[in-house]
Amino acid sequence: MNQPIDVAIIGGGPAGISAALVLGRARKSVVVIDEGRPRNRVTRESHGFLTRDGIAPSDFRRISREQISAYPSVQIVEDTAVTITGLDVHFLITTAQGTTYLGKKLLFAVGMKDLPLAINGLDEVYGKSAFVCPYCDGWEVRDQPLAVIAKGVRALHWAKVLSGWTNQYTICTNGPDEWTDEQRAELQQRNIPVFDSPIERIASVDGMVQRVELTDGTSVPCAGIFFVPKLATGSDLPQALGCQLTEAGTVLVDSFGKTSVPGVYSAGDMTMATPQHQVITAAALGFAAGISINNELLAEAWDRLS
Incomplete structure (x- = not known):
């Protein structure tokens, strides 16, 4: 009925x-x-x-x-x-x-x-030390080394926004960066480290990220991650x-x-x-x-x- x-x-x-x-x-x-x-x-x-x-x-x-x-x-x-x-x-x-x-x-x-992002280790840290909104969680990781997993214009946007919480962050594009030469120069001018190798895994302990490991052997130490879902x-x-x-x-x-x-x-x-x-x-x-x-x-x- x-x-x-x-x-x-x-x-x-x-x-x-x-x-x-x-x-x-x-x-x-x-x-x-x-x-x-x-x-x-x-x-x-x-x-x-x-x-x-x-x-x-x-x-x-x-x-x-x-x-x-x-x-x-x-x-x-x-x-x-x-x-x-x-x-x-x-x-x-x-x-x-x-x-x-x-x-x-x-x-x-x-x-x-x-939706799944197919990044090994992301599920273990999501919501604990990996976040999608700096306005929600930026205060908790202020002044700490962070990794940004993003590419293209979204990565540039995050680089500007996160600068309000820390000056220690690295961009991991997890593949081709999708930037113009001018955009790359903008990041280089500000000495923002960028790695475009695919991500091998995110290493963590009890949900707290330790580092982002790339397929070329690079290890990016960090205390937090912001990523584009x-x-x-x-x-x-x-x-x-x-x-x-x-x-x-x-x-x-x-x-x-x-x-x-x-x-x-x-x-x-x-x-x-x-x-x-x-x-x-x-x-x-x-x-x-x-x-x-x-x-x-x-x-x-x-x-x-x-």
């Missing part, structure tokens, strides 16, 4: 839970369908969220759910949405466990997922529903989180054209989307009485 609800939120991370908080306080019936595998589960601490700086991601999720429990119209289920059919006001969501929901509006907040959206369902995507593969939304499909919203990392994947940013986008969804539901109810 289909469970009728106002809003189905796919994804229970900061964006999804923030939207659920708004909608719960607005007295809307909401189900949050969350498979329980957040991308930041590999990290020990989450930074940059005012009043929650340094919190463990697991604690952030626990506290969020405790606070949501104050609003009885919101339910959070550990499940996976597998199919969604229908149109605005009549979306049918079916989960992996066979539960079905009939929702008026949809919000996708499934974030991004990491390879990402994909956390679900193919928005695309299956016809949501327009950006060139970067993220879901295209307006400033209110509306997608190109009526009644379908998206918020959080999967909507960002630039990789500013911070918890506080995702939560803010979810909050804004929650307000927009509630306003739309109220306007539709108002019009039905006209």
Whole structure:
């Protein structure tokens, strides 16, 4: 039997839970369908969220759910949405466990997922001493020797950004650097070491990186690593529903989180054209989307009485 609800939120991370908080306080019936595998589960601490700086991601999720429990119209289920059919006001969501929901509006907040980079030893240090965001983790490795695993314009961008935390870093491009002569000269002028040999492995002890070993025998000692992840959206369902995507593969939304499909919203990392994947940013986008969804539901109810 289909469970009728106002809003189905796919994804229970900061964006999804923030939207659920708004909608719960607005007295809307909401189900949050969350498979329980957040991308930041590999990290020990989450930074940059005012009043929650340094919190463990697991604690952030626990506290969020405790606070949501104050609003009885919101339910959070550990499940996976597998199919969604229908149109605005009549979306049918079916989960992996066979539960079905009939929702008026949809919000996708499934974030991004990491794809394998095929670098031996990276999994052992990811989230412990290898990071993807200096604004999240740069303070913890300040003034220490770092290795940057990146190439092309992203490597140049990271070289500029990391200079705010340390002047001891080496770029490992893990193959051809993909730079112009002018870009190479820019790095040489600043005496930034660059190695383009493929990476053999990342050596570590208990998750703490010791060095990056290259196939040509070079060893790059370091206390931390920043690397460019390879990402994909956390679900193919928005695309299956016809949501327009950006060139970067993220879901295209307006400033209110509306997608190109009526009644379908998206918020959080999967909507960002630039990789500013911070918890506080995702939560803010979810909050804004929650307000927009509630306003739309109220306007539709108002019009039905006209």
